Amino acid sequence: MLEVFVFIISGTLAASTPLIYAAMGELVCEKSGMLNLGIEGMMATGAAAGFVLVAITGSHSVGFFGGMICAMGLSLIYAILTVLLNANQVASGLATGILGLGVSSAIGKKYEGTTVTPLADLPLGPLSDIPVLGESIFQLDAMVYLSILLVVAVWYVINRTKLGLLIRAIGEAPEYAHSQGLPVRMVRMCCVAFGGAMAGIGGAYLSTAYTPLWAEGMIAGRGWIVVALTVFGTWVVPRVAFGAYLFGVISLLELSIQAFGVNLPSQILSALPYVITILMLAAISRNVTFIRMNSPASLGQSFSP
Amino acid sequence: MVKFTLEPRKEQSLLAPIVVTSLALLLTMLGGTILFMIYGVPPLKGLRAIFIEPLLSTYGIGEVLLKMAPLLLVAQGLAIGFRAGVWNIGAEGQLILGAIAASAVAIYFDGSTSIFLLPGMILAGMFAGIAWASIAAFLRTTFNANEILVTFMLTSVALQLLYYLVTGPMRDPMGFNFPQSITFGYHAMFPILIEGTRFNASIFMGIFATVGCWLFVKRSLVGYKLSVGGLAPRAAIYAGFSQKGAVWLALLIGGGAAGLAGVGEVSGPLGMLQRNVSPGYGYAAIIVAMLGGLNPIGIIFSSALMALIYVGGDFARLSVQLPNAVTGIFQGMLLTFYLGCSLLLTSRIRLKRSDAVASEGEA
Numbered sequence: 245m246l247e248v249f250v251f252i253i254s255g256t257l258a259a260s261t262p263l264i265y266a267a268m269g270e271l272v273c274e275k276s277g278m279l280n281l282g283i284e285g286m287m288a289t290g291a292a293a294g295f296v297l298v299a300i301t302g303s304h305s306v307g308f309f310g311g312m313i314c315a316m317g318l319s320l321i322y323a324i325l326t327v328l329l330n331a332n333q334v335a336s337g338l339a340t341g342i343l344g345l346g347v348s349s350a351i352g353k354k355y356e357g358t359t360v361t362p363l364a365d366l367p368l369g370p371l372s373d374i375p376v377l378g379e380s381i382f383q384l385d386a387m388v389y390l391s392i393l394l395v396v397a398v399w400y401v402i403n404r405t406k407l408g409l410l411i412r413a414i415g416e417a418p419e420y421a422h423s424q425g426l427p428v429r430m431v432r433m434c435c436v437a438f439g440g441a442m443a444g445i446g447g448a449y450l451s452t453a454y455t456p457l458w459a460e461g462m463i464a465g466r467g468w469i470v471v472a473l474t475v476f477g478t479w480v481v482p483r484v485a486f487g488a489y490l491f492g493v494i495s496l497l498e499l500s501i502q503a504f505g506v507n508l509p510s511q512i513l514s515a516l517p518y519v520i521t522i523l524m525l526a527a528i529s530r531n532v533t534f535i536r537m538n539s540p541a542s543l544g545q546s547f548s549p
Numbered sequence: 550m551v552k553f554t555l556e557p558r559k560e561q562s563l564l565a566p567i568v569v570t571s572l573a574l575l576l577t578m579l580g581g582t583i584l585f586m587i588y589g590v591p592p593l594k595g596l597r598a599i600f601i602e603p604l605l606s607t608y609g610i611g612e613v614l615l616k617m618a619p620l621l622l623v624a625q626g627l628a629i630g631f632r633a634g635v636w637n638i639g640a641e642g643q644l645i646l647g648a649i650a651a652s653a654v655a656i657y658f659d660g661s662t663s664i665f666l667l668p669g670m671i672l673a674g675m676f677a678g679i680a681w682a683s684i685a686a687f688l689r690t691t692f693n694a695n696e697i698l699v700t701f702m703l704t705s706v707a708l709q710l711l712y713y714l715v716t717g718p719m720r721d722p723m724g725f726n727f728p729q730s731i732t733f734g735y736h737a738m739f740p741i742l743i744e745g746t747r748f749n750a751s752i753f754m755g756i757f758a759t760v761g762c763w764l765f766v767k768r769s770l771v772g773y774k775l776s777v778g779g780l781a782p783r784a785a786i787y788a789g790f791s792q793k794g795a796v797w798l799a800l801l802i803g804g805g806a807a808g809l810a811g812v813g814e815v816s817g818p819l820g821m822l823q824r825n826v827s828p829g830y831g832y833a834a835i836i837v838a839m840l841g842g843l844n845p846i847g848i849i850f851s852s853a854l855m856a857l858i859y860v861g862g863d864f865a866r867l868s869v870q871l872p873n874a875v876t877g878i879f880q881g882m883l884l885t886f887y888l889g890c891s892l893l894l895t896s897r898i899r900l901k902r903s904d905a906v907a908s909e910g911e912a
Binding site: 281285321324325329330331332334335336338339340342343344345346347349350353464465468471472475509511512514515518519521522525526527529530532535 | 703706709877891
């Protein structure tokens with residue numbers, strides 16, 4: 245029984261980590277009013293670049309860093325289109341997403357189907373010796389611990405600092421913020437870049453730690469689930485994080501049902517996360533005023549000074 | 550010193566869309582040149598393989614027209630939604646449902662020589678596409694669920710449904726367990742239009758859609774209401790144009806067109822239902838619609854261009870050994886550059902001498 249508990253907790257944490265990174269990035273991005281729909285492509289680029297770098301250098305730090313930079317570069321294309329050239333945010337997000345998927349498959353072409361050594365676990369000293377709890381929480385890899393720190397940090401910055409206030413003000417009323425002399429364009433570009441960087445780390449975690457292999461299309465819609473998570477969490481940091489962990493549980497469920505040999509067509513299990521996302525979106529969005537109160541007022545709208 | 554400034558255009562320029570698209574194509578070719586150099590392919594040879602070689606043989610032209618048919622059809626349907634500000638990005642899923650429904654009819658009436666078989670498949674495919682899109686329309690109008698996310702998720706569900714059907718209920722029992730259906734009979738197929746190619750009569754669906762969309766957008770009151778809703782949502786509300794009606798109409802037209810394109814695939818080049826029904830036509834059609842300026846006439850040209858890139862990508866893989874990812878990169882670059890240049894559609898660049906700027910500042 246305890247083993248099952250350990251399996252569920254540690255499995256959920258690992259499965260949610262890519263979503264946590266990408267979702268925190270997208271949340272900051274959307275808080276500033278930028279709806280980046282290209283997350284899927286950015287995660288794919290991060291995953292491909294990260295994987296190839298780990299395969300070549302053997303260093304996971306290089307992999308994560310490279311994946312982060314590549315995805316950030318892609319997100320800057322989106323930022324230039326939307327922030328500087330005033331292009332439609334939805335269309336630009338789709339464009340950079342398509343570009344990212346193409347780039348990822350070009351980067352990973354030679355490595356299709358190969359594997360690397362997964363990121364090593366980092367037991368946290370004496371904490372990892374605590375029975376049950378130690379095994380389930382304190383014997384994971386460093387990126388899982390960092391993802392939890394990231395949630396706390398993003399929450400702190402958004403809600404408790406001047407920078408967070410600046411981002412929120414720009415997301416709520418860019419015209420007013422501009423009239424007060426605040427650097428709307430600069431902040432929006434930085435938020436987009438942060439979102440891209442985090443999507444890259446999330447992607448790289450997927451391809452070098454969670455399932456240490458590269459296969460084209462391995463992001464499998466996670467980038468879109470991340471966008472859905474910000475709606476699901478109504479742009480509140482802890483709720484978005486909770487949503488990401490919930491999806492970790494669901495993907496774990498998918499694996500365990502298959503492992504226990506339950507006689508269901510595998511396609512039903514594969515479709516499960518998408519169906520649940522649709523149902524959750526409908527359930528949360530139903531309350532129109534609640535959504536309108538919580539969503540950044542200028543989300544998806546371009547701003548020109 | 551000279552300074553560039555942007556000023557809004559007072560009236561729509563007819564030339565601007567052509568200039569912007571050409572500029573985007575030129576920049577894409579430049580980007581492609583860099584890409585070819587990375588892969589160690591002589592750039593001119595690579596560009597020739599993608600943009601010229603397909604047009605040098607009857608077979609190549611046939612392939613371009615073949616791929617143009619679904620792109621034209623789906624993009625016309627999507628453009629109506631995009632004009633109304635309804636972002637249906639799940640045409641791929643609606644296309645798959647259309648393919649499944651048409652195949653179900655073909656398999657059920659296998660061996661039929663009725664002339665009504667193909668029209669029946671066409672109707673089934675169209676309604677399946679409409680039904681799939683109506684899920685998103687229902688969730689948006691009743692539960693306020695974002696149609697961008699829902700249509701994407703529905704595409705992922707549609708793919709799993711397709712995989713389930715071709716490995717289970719709709720698999721050819723004599724097919725050695727290959728994940729595909731039986732081969733359709735002659736009467737379930739669109740007739741070939743050019744001998745020696747795969748180009749078939751499904752292009753007529755795209756042509757009808759183009760004429761229909763042109764009439765709808767330019768000549769009908771409903772089309773006008775939809776466009777107003779997209780351009781000025783508040784004005785549309787004050788004028789009493791129904792927002793819910795717009796969402797339903799936009800998604801149903803898009804879904805129907807995509808469903809028809811699905812029929813065109815299984816009753817055309819495939820001749821059966823299989824795992825790979827579409828090489829991403831549903832997504833590429835989004836690019837086609839944008840690139841055509843959401844204009845029914847513009848979309849004719851953009852669908853031809855995108856079809857050329859699809860076929861050219863295949864040619865380049867064979868003649869200069871480029872990976873097929875190049876097709877995706879070219880498509881992505883084309884839309885990215887188009888969006889980047891589209892600022893020129895609504896504004897024009899003016900050169901200003903610095904003293905003029907300075908005097909303006911003083912005034």
